[in-house]
Amino acid sequence: MDIYYKVQKEISQTSKIDDIPENVDFVWYDIQELDSESAQLGIVTKDLEDIKTGSYLPKYIDYNDSRLFVCHAMGMDLKAQPINIIVSGNQLITYHNGILDDLIDIETVLKIDDINPVDASLTILERTVENYFKAAYDVEEDVFALEDRQGTNRQSRGFMDDVFEIRSRLLKVKRVILPVSELVISIRTEGRLVEGSHQKSVLRHIDLMLKRQMNIIRSIDDMTDEIRDNYVSYNSYKTNRVMTLLTLISAIFLPLTLITGIYGMNFDYMPELSWHYGYFIIMGIMLFISIAMLMYFKIKKWL
Structure with a gap:
């Protein structure tokens, strides 16, 4: 002390x-x-x-x-x-x-x-x-x-x-x-x-x-x-943006997956399989669908 x-x-x-x-x-x-x-x-x-x-x-x-x-x-x-x-x-x-x-x-x-x-x-x-x-x-x-x-x-x-x-x-x-x-x-x-x-x-x-x-x-x-x-x-905003982008990508690939699924069924009698330019035609259609959907998303301002 x-x-x-x-x-x-x-x-x-x-x-x-x-x-x-x-x-x-x-x-x-x-x-x-x-x-x-x-x-x-x-x-x-x-x-x-x-x-x-x-x-x-x-x-x-x-x-x-x-x-x-x-x-x-x-x-x-x-x-x-x-x-x-x-x-x-x-x-x-x-x-x-x-x-x-x-x-x-x-x-x-x-x-x-x-x-x-x-x-x-x-x-x-x-x-x-x-x-x-x-x-x-x-x-x-x-x-x-x-x-x-x-x-x-x-x-x-x-x-x-x-x-x-x-x-x-x-x-x-x-x-x-x-x-x-x-x-x-x-x-x-x-x-x-x-x-x-x-x-x-x-x-x-x-x-x-x-x-x-x-x-x-x-x-x-x-x-x-x-x-x-x-x-x-x-x-939360960043997560929503990522989820929106993934959803749009899924939406674009959905019709493409449908087309590839149809032509991947291996039936013997599918008329398009014998087309000489069938592959290029289908690829062109898939490309057109992709571009059309991208333009639609752009117009809607989803991208």
Whole structure:
């Protein structure tokens, strides 16, 4: 456990609770693994989430003397990584699996003038939500690239695989962002965490970022739906064209097959078999039938 405390703008760090002086302005307990040292803080562990539990439910709980909320950062695999944040008096407790280190620098946050535990907790939430943009924009860029491919590579076997892979990533992003949106609503309406005008302004900014991200997600969702529908429609059109061509070819060869079938019956008494020019006459008739049918199909615009 890393402990940061601030006394008259001086920031110090320790790993022992007993080393914290009594006149601190702000104490930040950053915990990555619950142990005997962190047990001294009296954390209600049943309400905490970690990556081991597999529980992915952002929550806000207002106790009598403290407030807990759990927000979710987004890992490289787009899966939710829980960050537990507890605000109690001049104390801030964060419990996570290391993901917070990628989002903020604790000492930098503590250097902000007049920083307090609530402001720091909102800063964590703000940076967490801001980090969602990268995942959303990455998916959006892949959709644009896929849309460019659609005009030149519609029949590629991997095209639809790419569409469904993007939609799978989109669902993972949505799975993180939607619950956090509900968390922000809970913080704003149900608890005593946000009271000052600055804090309300930060929460509004977080809410606006989430709405922008949801707009991006909806746009990507619509685009992938259109790409998929266009792909299916295009391939259905191509299939129909092929089936039409095969049907016309079959229609042309049907009378020719009839003629060859008749003259292939090997009867002894077939007058045409003894004609000197019978073969050329029959071939001419078959050629005439083929050309006539092709011209008829052309006039009907079936070809």
